[in-house]
Structure formats: C-alpha cells, structure tokens
Amino acid sequence: MLRLGSSAKSVRPGKVYGAPGDGYSGHISVMTAIALIALWFLVTGMGWVKPLFLPSPMAVYGKFISAMTDGVANSTLAEHTMASLTRVFGAFFLACVTAIPVGIWMGVSRVARGLFDPIIEFYRPLPPLAYLPLVIIWLGIGEFPKIFLIYLAIFAPMAIAARSGVKSVSIEQIHAAYAMGATRSQIVWHVIMKAALPEIFTGMRIGIGVGWTTLVAAEMVAADRGLGFMVLNAAQYLASDTVIMGIIVIGVFAFAFDLLVRYLEKLLIPWKGRI
Template sequence: MNKKNYRYLSVITAISVLVVWFVITEVLSISTLIFPSPKSVLIAFGEVLKTGYKNYSIWRHILDSLKRIFEAFFWATIIFVPLGLLCGYRPRLRAIMEPIITFIRPLPPLAYYSVIVLWMGIGDESKVMLLFIAAAPPIYVSCVDGISKVNVDYINAAKTLGANKFQIFWKVMFWAALPDIFTGLRNSIAGAYGTLVAAEMVAAMSGIGWMALDASKYLRSDIIFVAIIIMGITGLLLDSVLKLIDKKVIFWKGKE
C-alpha cells in the first residue's frame, strides 16, 4: 500500500471520529455540560477567535504557552543532548546520572510543582522549570540508548583508519545515534506539552492550558474542547516540524 492510501485512511479515521462525536451528542442527546456537540464547540471557537478569552486574544494564549514550551525545550536540548551522549559514551558518568533521571522520570508533575513554586515563585520561571523537567528525561534516555547501540563495526572501522577517541565520538557515534536523538526530541516536546496544563495551574492568566482549567470552573465544556483541540493541533504541527527536520538531516535513515 502506498503513502497516498495511508493518508486516505487517516482522513477516514478523522471523519469517523467526527461522525461518532455527532451521533453521541446530537442523536443520543447527551447534556452539553458534560459533552459538547461539534456545533457548540465550533460556535465557542468562533467566539474566542473573535473576542478572545478573559481579556486576551486566542493568539496571545497560544503564543504564551508556546513561549513557555520552547524555552523549556531549548534548555532541555542544550543541556541533555550533550549530557546524554557523554553518559552513553562514559559508563562512569552514566552511573552518576542514571539514579537521578530514573527517579525523576515516573514522578507526576503535580508531585513536585508545589516545591518548584516555593523555590522559584509563581512567575513564568516555575512554569518553564516544570516543563523543562518533563522535557529532559526523554532526551537523556534516547541519547544514552543511541550511543549505547552504535554498531561496533563502525567504531572498529574508524579505529582501523586511525581515528582518535574524539573523532570516533563526533564523526561516528554521534551521527549513528542521531535517529535516536531526534526520537528523543519528539518525545520530549510531547512530554512538555502534556505537562502544560499542570504548569499553567498556578497564578497563570494566559495560556491554552490555563484556558482549559479556567473554563472548567464555569462548566464551559465547549471552551475546554476548544483548548484541547488547539493543543492537539499545535502539538501535531510541532511534531511535524521535527519530523521534517529529521527527514532532511538524517537523509540516510532507512537506507542502510
């Protein structure tokens, strides 16, 4: 089956979801307070698009959330890509870092967010820090795994040609691990986005996550769905950008 057929199936899936949504809300007459209809969500979207939500335009909410995510993702990438690669290359350093990452990874964000707020206040710094902690482990784990499973034949071939340790690390191991690094980056930004609502719970006045939380206080399930859909679409766009960069940078992937 070619790519065109796969896209066709994706469109069918999306249409099927919309049809099921319509049937549940319109035919079965479920209360809109519990489960809004596609029509009410569309009306709510037009409302926030035209007048904004709580003194801010929808674009301001989106940009504020993306700013927090990008800042956290940037620092997680800058710090944990080199650290993960080094830990994969140096077992001693990995033994030092592994307990810390293993301890942080399964912790739910709300478990330590109150501590971050106590340390850093209620401004954007604490929100970015929470997103940073969510974004860091996937990058670290993917980098370590990528370095650890580099084909030994590549390393031996480089040694045979007279490469030193730095050349082996940079010109062989790094590039061989690059597919795993990009997988980690995609998982990282997804993890950060999944933590967005928790990050915007405390003392936020804008952001898509905050919009969903605030709307829940007033039983505006239609606004909640608008926020969820916006988060889903922007998340898909961010992932698509990373996939495009992945395809351009790692042009040899799948051609070994």
C-alpha cells in the same frame, strides 16, 4: 513448518520487500478523522449526550471564533496560545541544548552514567504535579518556574533517548574509524553522533509530547494566560465548549510540531531504516 501452496499470495517486491506494515497510511488516517467528526455530529445532533458533557462541533467552533475576537479568561485565544508556545518551546530548546549532550556523555562515559543515571531514573517516573510544590517553594511563582517544570519533564526522555542512540552504534564502525586514525573526539562527533541521530529525534518527539502534557500543570502556578490556564479556568465554570476547544488547539499545535520533526528526521537522516 510453513507450507506454501499454489493458493499462497506472493509477496510484492518493491522498495521494502515484504516488510510488515509497509505502505502509505495517510488516507486511512484522514478517513478515521472524518469518521470521528461525523460521529461527533451524529451523537450531539441526535441529543444522545447532553451539551454539558459533549457540546456540538458548531458550538465549539462558535467558541473558537468568540475566543479569537472577544477573548476568554481576560485574553484572546492568540494571547493564550502565544504564552503557552513560549513556555513549551522555551523548555524544549533548553532541553535540546542540555539533555542531548548529557545523554551522549552518559553513553560514552561510565563516570557521567554513574552521576546522572540515578537522578534521571529517580525523577523520570514522577508526575510533574508531585514535584510542582517544590518548584514553587524553590523558584517562586514567576514565569521561569513554569518553563522549568516543563523542562524537567522533557529532559529525562531526551537524555535517555540520546544515551540509547549512543549504545546502538556498531562497535565495528568505531573500530574502523580508529583504524583510519580518528581521534576520540572525531569518533564521538562523526561516528557516534550520526549513528545516534535516529534515537535523538525519537527522544525529541517524545519530549515535546511530554512537554505539552505538562503544560496544564505548569500553568497552575499563578498563571493569568495560556492554553492550559484557559482550559482549567473554563472547567471551573463547567464551560465544556471552551475546554474542548482548548484541547483541540493544544492537539493541533502538538501534532503540527510532530509532523515538522518527522520531516526534519527524513531530511537529515535519509539512511534511517536502510542500513
């Protein structure tokens, strides 16, 4: 039994009363990033690691400036970035307009669940490189196969998240809506969709992250530009400064989009975590 003595620290009342993990952590994240960068400067400046394995931050920054102006692998960094953004966000948009409706349909219909669930659960654990040869054989080596490969990787987590969101809807809310005369379509749109939005946004965040991780595999298919292609091409020549620069650029764009989705989530779902 938990005993509270006179020395026990009282819980601070507030917006969330005693919730584990409550409080702002942004300043801790900033300090962590600064500490890691400082460690990077220290390790490379002291010569503890050879530049081949870990180039200095200034070398990576110099490569960034060179890639922006002179280019790398026959294209500028802006051209590589635009090609990758087009592929990732094109696949993400296609997944949004297909995976979310399919996930909701799976949640409200046992027939749809029986049709799609085995397919999604079968290919979801497979790494994209496993079915990359089939994508090439079926669709060729143009631009669409690259987008399609990323799309497949994004589709599964988004559909599963949407289905999970439907299953999280309180049955009392559905019964109350029926009692007020709502139709089945109104139940799906006004009750189930709104209740499932938190899970859907979580699926979007997971999906876009998976999309960025699949980018390198997608750009192995006869690509001539793209961030993944740039990293792979640099790795063949042991240009670690270009590799790290490309990784940082990919990470910055992925993190920026994740922050955007978080902002939209707070804007569109202000009730999340309060009911």
